[in-house]
Amino acid sequence: MNRRDFLKFGVGVGVGxxxxxxxxxxxxxxxxxxxxxESYAGYSSNTYYSESQNTHIELPSLTEDLSxxxxxxxxxxxxxxxxxxxAERGYKVVLLEAQNIAGQASGMNGGQVLTAYECGMEYxxxxxxxxxxxxxxxxxxxxxxxxxxxxxxxxxxx
Numbered sequence: 001m002n003r004r005d006f007l008k009f010g011v012g013v014g015v016g017x018x019x020x021x022x023x024x025x026x027x028x029x030x031x032x033x034x035x036x037x038e039s040y041a042g043y044s045s046n047t048y049y050s051e052s053q054n055t056h057i058e059l060p061s062l063t064e065d066l067s068x069x070x071x072x073x074x075x076x077x078x079x080x081x082x083x084x085x086x087a088e089r090g091y092k093v094v095l096l097e098a099q100n101i102a103g104q105a106s107g108m109n110g111g112q113v114l115t116a117y118e119c120g121m122e123y124x125x126x127x128x129x130x131x132x133x134x135x136x137x138x139x140x141x142x143x144x145x146x147x148x149x150x151x152x153x154x155x156x157x158x
Contacts (some may be wrong), residue, residue, distance in 0.1 A: 076106035
């Protein structure tokens, strides 16, 4: 099962364009998203994911009003995971993605599942104390368990 099949199976997805950005840059007439998009203009993602994705699975654009308990905006790993967990708990969920599922940062990374934080655990120990640092370490271990569980439960071919 690939990521798109996973989404289709796990949630029931409505895909559509979500307009309106809310993060402004220092130049109030330009939005941060626009500035970032311009810096990536012409960028081609030459990744395993982009080469291996099943592009002939068509997910529909949003063409009508939908009723749901929760609307999740963004089809990256966080959005997918949130939508899936809510659907598993019986909520009617709609997931909106402007482009392709996992088509941005979530689909362009190396796919590592790590316990490390970029700044190192010493930073958290110094800044917040041992208790919080241990809780953050535990959280990173739980995240790995969640990924492994989803792979097993949904027969995801990694």
